Amino acid sequence: MPDSIEGMLKVAYSKGCSDVHLGVEEEPRFRNRGEIIPTGWPVTDQSTFMAWLKDVVSSKDLDHFRTEKEFDGSFSFPFVRVRINLFETMRGPSMVMRLIPNRISTLQELGMPEVFGTLAARTKGMLLVTGPTGSGKTTTLAAIIDHINRTMRRHILTIEDPVEFIHQSRQSLIHQRELGTNTKRFDQALRAAMREDPDVILIGEIRDRDTLSTTIEAAQTGHLVLGTLHTNSAVRTLERIVGMVPADEQDAIRKSFAEAFLAVIAQGLIRTKDEERVSYHEILINNDACKDYILRGKLDEVEDIMTRSSFEGMQTINQSLAQLVQQKRVNEEEAITHSLRPAELRQVLRGRVS
Numbered sequence: 001m002p003d004s005i006e007g008m009l010k011v012a013y014s015k016g017c018s019d020v021h022l023g024v025e026e027e028p029r030f031r032n033r034g035e036i037i038p039t040g041w042p043v044t045d046q047s048t049f050m051a052w053l054k055d056v057v058s059s060k061d062l063d064h065f066r067t068e069k070e071f072d073g074s075f076s077f078p079f080v081r082v083r084i085n086l087f088e089t090m091r092g093p094s095m096v097m098r099l100i101p102n103r104i105s106t107l108q109e110l111g112m113p114e115v116f117g118t119l120a121a122r123t124k125g126m127l128l129v130t131g132p133t134g135s136g137k138t139t140t141l142a143a144i145i146d147h148i149n150r151t152m153r154r155h156i157l158t159i160e161d162p163v164e165f166i167h168q169s170r171q172s173l174i175h176q177r178e179l180g181t182n183t184k185r186f187d188q189a190l191r192a193a194m195r196e197d198p199d200v201i202l203i204g205e206i207r208d209r210d211t212l213s214t215t216i217e218a219a220q221t222g223h224l225v226l227g228t229l230h231t232n233s234a235v236r237t238l239e240r241i242v243g244m245v246p247a248d249e250q251d252a253i254r255k256s257f258a259e260a261f262l263a264v265i266a267q268g269l270i271r272t273k274d275e276e277r278v279s280y281h282e283i284l285i286n287n288d289a290c291k292d293y294i295l296r297g298k299l300d301e302v303e304d305i306m307t308r309s310s311f312e313g314m315q316t317i318n319q320s321l322a323q324l325v326q327q328k329r330v331n332e333e334e335a336i337t338h339s340l341r342p343a344e345l346r347q348v349l350r351g352r353v354s
Contacts, residue, residue: 001028001041005052006077013080013099018134020082020099024049024092033277034134034269046092053095056084065093074100074162074178083164100164104146105139112143115283115313116265120144121152123199125262125286126219128206130229130237135268136279137228138164144226145202149174154199159189161204172200190214194221202226209244212253219260233317233340234264234284234306238299250297258294261286266317270338272329280320280338285312318345325349 002008005022012020012030019031024046028039053062056075065071071086083098107116119127127144129137142165148154149172156172161179168174175196176182183189187210193201194217206212206227219225231237238257245253266282284290284306293301306314318339324330332349339345 001039005055009077009080009082009097009099018099020097021094022049022052022097023089023094026091026094033275034271049093049095053086053093056082056097057086072162074164076166081164081166083162098164100138102166104142104165104167107143107147110139110143111278112140113281113283113313113315115285116140116144117147118313119263119285120147120224122224122262124219124222124224126215126225126227126257126260127262128227128229128237128264129267130231130234130264131267132230132232137267140265140267140279141202141226141228142167145174145200148172148200155197156200156202157193157196157198158202159183159186159193159204160202161186187211187214190218194218194223198223200224200226204228205230206241212241212244216256216260219262220256224262231266232268233266234282235299235302237264237266238294238302242297242299254294254297258286258291268317268338270321270324270330271334272324273331278324278329280317280324281315282306282317282320283314285309285314287312317341318348321345322348 002011009020015032017030017032021029022044024044027043028041030037030039057073061071061073065086069088073084075082075084081100081102083100085096087094129140131137145156145167148156149167149170152171154172156174158176160176163176163178167176177189179186190203191214201218201223203215203225206215206229215225215227229237229240231240241257242250242254263286264284267279269277269279272278284302290302290305303316306316318341321335321339322345325332325335336342336345
């Protein structure tokens with residue numbers, strides 16, 4: 001077993017793991033290709049855990065954790081950056097470290113649809129990347145920002161909690177701000193962002209009504225705004241947006257959102273036949289038909305637009321999963337377990353897969 005947290009992370013990094021889980025009275029474990037894997041190393045005692053903690057968390061942040069029982073932060077090693085979450089359990093403190101590569105993968109390396117680059121080139125509107133925790137949203141957003149940074153002359157401003165991927169200015173000028181380190185309050189930073197001459201604003205997760213309102217305002221006033229939500233489909237994203245406000249304000253938010261939003265990309269990760277993982281995507285682009293359905297509150301009918309609009313770069317989750325099966329990258333049953341409409345996907349695959 002490595003004698004330091006850096007050594008432990010080197011082992012995890014070499015194995016291609018995404019997360020390291022450490023906790024008092026727990027055996028260290030890795031997340032590898034979606035599964036939690038035991039290391040076989042000794043159970044961690046209190047003194048060992050605290051020694052590891054002091055290597056990656058400052059004294060000030062440790063005091064914050066002792067008071068609040070929660071902490072989010074980040075730390076950089078020469079070979080990898082980690083996002084850190086600390087939390088208290090019945091057995092004592094625990095920590096999860098998400099490994100964030102120093103090198104940002106391109107959209108092409110990630111195998112993303114070409115329409116992602118087209119959307120990144122737009123000059124205004126709200127682009128939402130959604131999905132459950134661990135679905136690769138941050139990696140996708142980093143690749144989109146990197147694409148803009150390398151190919152366009154824009155001012156990119158990010159407000160993150162915490163900063164994960166580190167970008168260097170290239171064709172674009174990029175400024176990254178971390179909540180708690182570079183700004184005290186998210187809402188203040190977001191409102192200030194519109195006075196800082198940005199072309200692109202990355203805001204991370206849209207968590208509440210105030211953030212939503214300011215995001216829509218930014219998108220309506222000539223900015224490309226990128227954000228995330230923990231929703232698993234485009235339709236659920238639209239419902240979540242509308243549901244952030246009281247019933248008597250929902251008509252107004254539908255109108256504002258219909259005018260402001262550019263596209264929703266809902267994504268997930270699925271295991272491939274060679275034991276790797278690949279992303280699948282639902283892509284909804286705001287055209288006239290979509291805007292009309294949103295204004296009339298007919299959100300469930302939006303999926304029909306995606307099904308018949310592949311020429312615009314749209315697709316449903318089932319269409320994306322079916323394509324992976326057709327390409328023989330993913331097993332049929334594995335695809336069906338990830339579908340939101342498994343019976344429909346099974347029927348589609350019955351007609352396509354020999």
